[in-house]
Amino acid sequence: MLAVAGCESIDNPRYVPPKPNYGQFVTFVQPVLGRRCASSACHGDPHRSLKLYAVDFLRAPPEFAETPLDETRLTEAELTWNYDAIRNRLRGVTSLNNCKLLLKCLPLDQGGIRHGSGFEIFASRDDPDYKLLADWVDWVLP
Amino acid sequence: MIAPRLGLHWASVAWHWAVLCALFGLAAPVRADELGAHAATGTAVYRNNDGLQVISPWVQARQRVKSGASLQADLKTDFISAASVDMISGASARFHDVRKEAGLQAVYDEQGLAGHAGYTYSTENDTRSHTVSLGATREWLSRNLATSLTYGVGLDRLGSVREPEALWHDRTSHRLDATLTQLISRTAVLSLAYTLQQINGFQSSPYRMVPLVPKTVDLWTKDHAQWVAEQHPDQRTRHGVTIEGRQALSNRWFLRAFYRGYVDTWGVRANTAELGATFKFHYAVEVELSNRFYWQSRASFERAMYSVEREYMTRDRRLVGQIADSTQLTLRTRWQNWEAVLQAMAGWERYDDFRTLVNGAFVPMADTWTGILQAALSVDL
Numbered sequence: 328m329l330a331v332a333g334c335e336s337i338d339n340p341r342y343v344p345p346k347p348n349y350g351q352f353v354t355f356v357q358p359v360l361g362r363r364c365a366s367s368a369c370h371g372d373p374h375r376s377l378k379l380y381a382v383d384f385l386r387a388p389p390e391f392a393e394t395p396l397d398e399t400r401l402t403e404a405e406l407t408w409n410y411d412a413i414r415n416r417l418r419g420v421t422s423l424n425n426c427k428l429l430l431k432c433l434p435l436d437q438g439g440i441r442h443g444s445g446f447e448i449f450a451s452r453d454d455p456d457y458k459l460l461a462d463w464v465d466w467v468l469p
Numbered sequence: 470m471i472a473p474r475l476g477l478h479w480a481s482v483a484w485h486w487a488v489l490c491a492l493f494g495l496a497a498p499v500r501a502d503e504l505g506a507h508a509a510t511g512t513a514v515y516r517n518n519d520g521l522q523v524i525s526p527w528v529q530a531r532q533r534v535k536s537g538a539s540l541q542a543d544l545k546t547d548f549i550s551a552a553s554v555d556m557i558s559g560a561s562a563r564f565h566d567v568r569k570e571a572g573l574q575a576v577y578d579e580q581g582l583a584g585h586a587g588y589t590y591s592t593e594n595d596t597r598s599h600t601v602s603l604g605a606t607r608e609w610l611s612r613n614l615a616t617s618l619t620y621g622v623g624l625d626r627l628g629s630v631r632e633p634e635a636l637w638h639d640r641t642s643h644r645l646d647a648t649l650t651q652l653i654s655r656t657a658v659l660s661l662a663y664t665l666q667q668i669n670g671f672q673s674s675p676y677r678m679v680p681l682v683p684k685t686v687d688l689w690t691k692d693h694a695q696w697v698a699e700q701h702p703d704q705r706t707r708h709g710v711t712i713e714g715r716q717a718l719s720n721r722w723f724l725r726a727f728y729r730g731y732v733d734t735w736g737v738r739a740n741t742a743e744l745g746a747t748f749k750f751h752y753a754v755e756v757e758l759s760n761r762f763y764w765q766s767r768a769s770f771e772r773a774m775y776s777v778e779r780e781y782m783t784r785d786r787r788l789v790g791q792i793a794d795s796t797q798l799t800l801r802t803r804w805q806n807w808e809a810v811l812q813a814m815a816g817w818e819r820y821d822d823f824r825t826l827v828n829g830a831f832v833p834m835a836d837t838w839t840g841i842l843q844a845a846l847s848v849d850l
Binding site for chain 1: 778
């Protein structure tokens, strides 16, 4: 009787995450991540769920980097990893005010939310690095 | 850190007892034979080998306000201590939470017709919940047949404890329970029940992350995992059918058999079978031994590992294929208008290809062992 109740499996199509501009990511966003987020004690820690590569901090293992590591720049595989890691956190974001990725970087009294490390990454929304990130995210918002 | 918290738990148990004593105190000026009151209290302790412990003291008081009508108040607290906030990936340090629940219910019961209306509010660090329920029971055919219908609606607001409530999500649930109980003979009773539940809104965990690992690399290490937020469908319809029979074999021996079939729109199918035997040592002392077996299929969108991002992805082990078995021993004793119940339960759960993160590698989750101890005391005045 219950089988007749229409409880078959639900469709689960592939999800295509937002696709913000990759060129702008490499040019503008990656340097911000390297400066503000990717130190070894923060997202350069390979055990973090949001793991980021940066020139002076965490680098990809050789089997993942695809090409020999260059000490002055990230490989394409590393950049793609960071790009995917960031855009994966834009799912369901409809405005800058519900973008947890950005809100976690702001102080609580500026409308930010608690960041795991307890650090405030940007002092305010006027920080030039915050503006770079916000502009890049804003590009894919509906 | 745990020991002082345990101290706090037992302080709370004492507090619940104090509330109960206060309720008795309020009633004290009335003569006992006029009270029409019922009071109960108890504590349950749940523990498993996965680092989860829940201590749940509760009190309940019911007072007759006029012939056939009474008011009931309930208070319950759950002290939760878990290995991690999401219990799966160990994404946080040891996690503690306190869930508080208060309920008020009006009950009418006279001449084969009963009705109830109730409201319950519960709160914890990351959830606020309101539940309203209405129900009626009617006896038919010289009280040989009883039917009941209960409807409940739950309005929840939930999110991450790290976020302001403005960013939390809504969830609404509707539940309908229909039950039919028939006296088959002088010694046997049969019950049939159907439950329909519709849940709309946010049903993921705000904490759980799902690893996304390309097929080209070793699937079972976290080095190449991108973590994305868990995504469950926003709608779920659940159906459950229960059949339960009770048979008196003699004045001392009683048998109970129970079966529940369950399906939902997430593709989960489950079966529960339970068999229990009760022996009355004395008119006031009885012991029940029961065993429950549970089998569940996985949700259709659940995978041990995802290689591409899907619309729905989960790491909720309640949605994984699993089997479980538990054995429960209950001792119930009555003395005049008092009743005491002691229960001990030991259970075991096995998950079908569910992986947890251990030292950077996803390894099959070990079997879980569960123990529950419960004690309850009630009195009719």
